[in-house]
Amino acid sequence: MKKRYSIATILVIAGMVFGLGGIASADEPIIIKVGLPTVLSGPAAPWGQIGMEPYLTWIELFNKEGFKVGGTRYNFKLITVDDKNTPEGGAAAAKQLIYGDKVKFLAGHWSWNFPAVSAVANQAKVIFLTRTGNEAVPGGAYDPKKMPYVVFANPSHDQFISDCFALVEAFPNYKRLGILDCAIGKGPGWDYVEVALKKAGVKYTIEWFPFGTQDFTPYITRFKEAGVDVVYVAGWVGESMAFAKQRWEMGYKDMKVGHSGPFVSVGMYNAVCGQDAAQGFIGQYWANWDFKKTTVNPKYVKMCQDVMKIVSDKQGQPFAYTGWIGWLPSHLLILAQAMQKAGTVEDPDAIMQAIRGGTFDSTTGKWTMSGAKTYGSPVVFGCPSALSKIQGDKEVYLSEHPMKPLP
Numbered sequence: 001m002k003k004r005y006s007i008a009t010i011l012v013i014a015g016m017v018f019g020l021g022g023i024a025s026a027d028e029p030i031i032i033k034v035g036l037p038t039v040l041s042g043p044a045a046p047w048g049q050i051g052m053e054p055y056l057t058w059i060e061l062f063n064k065e066g067f068k069v070g071g072t073r074y075n076f077k078l079i080t081v082d083d084k085n086t087p088e089g090g091a092a093a094a095k096q097l098i099y100g101d102k103v104k105f106l107a108g109h110w111s112w113n114f115p116a117v118s119a120v121a122n123q124a125k126v127i128f129l130t131r132t133g134n135e136a137v138p139g140g141a142y143d144p145k146k147m148p149y150v151v152f153a154n155p156s157h158d159q160f161i162s163d164c165f166a167l168v169e170a171f172p173n174y175k176r177l178g179i180l181d182c183a184i185g186k187g188p189g190w191d192y193v194e195v196a197l198k199k200a201g202v203k204y205t206i207e208w209f210p211f212g213t214q215d216f217t218p219y220i221t222r223f224k225e226a227g228v229d230v231v232y233v234a235g236w237v238g239e240s241m242a243f244a245k246q247r248w249e250m251g252y253k254d255m256k257v258g259h260s261g262p263f264v265s266v267g268m269y270n271a272v273c274g275q276d277a278a279q280g281f282i283g284q285y286w287a288n289w290d291f292k293k294t295t296v297n298p299k300y301v302k303m304c305q306d307v308m309k310i311v312s313d314k315q316g317q318p319f320a321y322t323g324w325i326g327w328l329p330s331h332l333l334i335l336a337q338a339m340q341k342a343g344t345v346e347d348p349d350a351i352m353q354a355i356r357g358g359t360f361d362s363t364t365g366k367w368t369m370s371g372a373k374t375y376g377s378p379v380v381f382g383c384p385s386a387l388s389k390i391q392g393d394k395e396v397y398l399s400e401h402p403m404k405p406l407p
Contacts, residue, residue, distance in 0.1 A: 230255075
């Protein structure tokens with residue numbers, strides 16, 4: 001005789017099998033785990049740590065509505081592992097996230113270990129939203145055939161070029177732009193930068209310093225002799241502050257200084273450089289409510305402003321760091337919209353097909369993936385390339401040069 005079960009019994013059993021813990025409502029979201037390999041220890045840890053609370057707060061707000069694919073509602077859950085900003089750490093973090101935590105997507109990545117993380121992600125067919133750097137540009141380690149699951153959701157190398165254009169527009173009477181980078185950053189990416197600047201007619205001089213340099217007076221002198229009046233440093237935050245402090249002490253107070261990357265704390269620059277030397281220091285800017293040339297969906301502007309207020313209230317003091325806005329939230333919006341276009345949250349190939357050449361509405365504006373000729377695949381998202389400067393104890397909008405779609 002066959003056993004018969006009531007509908008209620010069947011639902012309880014199903015809940016046990018699928019780990020629902022009981023009867024789920026029809027609209028209860030399904031969780032999609034997203035991994036973030038990032039720097040949580042070592043010298044670069046402040047830049048990894050400061051974004052965590054706004055990331056989690058933004059996801060909480062986003063999940064109130066979530067997104068639907070095929071009538072089913074989904075939410076994101078973030079899982080973070082320290083990648084130590086090293087190749088070994090990046091590979092270990094990616095393996096833990098993919099094989100240990102079973103994530104199918106990596107997003108928000110900005111560390112300098114692209115090749116290591118990418119190798120693990122692509123082998124596992126895990127979509128990897130990251131940034132471009134010297135090793136992830138035409139002629140670098142990136143290979144669209146060997147790395148079909150890479151998305152350059154933050155084209156930081158291309159953004160550096162647009163930042164240079166934004167500087168020229170901010171200071172139209174500039175004499176010559178100075179570019180400063182550590183010698184370990186040399187590679188094919190810089191050929192790419194120089195070609196773009198020469199084509200645009202930007203006057204510039206590049207200087208390279210050895211890793212560990214603390215005395216920048218020789219470089220300051222050479223820049224001054226070359227007629228440089230605006231210096232832009234490729235990251236290297238501590239070195240940038242040392243440069244700004246030393247150029248002030250040498251009497252070159254009219255020499256403007258900045259770096260790629262946002263300000264973690266304006267107070268830190270005032271303290272390290274000195275209040276006077278830090279004034280006018282330039283950094284990348286992600287406060288989407290202040291963009292002048294880039295239109296951002298008002299819904300996402302409000303969400304970001306709400307996050308800033310919530311985090312400020314939690315910390316008991318004003319939270320001013322806006323760098324988080326241009327990274328993980330933008331990456332997750334690309335993912336969600338690509339899943340909706342593909343009609344699946346499971347098939348990485350279908351999702352990548354929707355991403356390539358697709359247009360996505362994000363916290364930094366609406367951009368169409370480009371780069372088919374330049375990178376071999378249209379997987380490069382755009383960027384406002386907005387800059388700010390330190391004024392008093394705050395950062396204020398300076399200029400903006402939105403990236404044009406890459407060939």
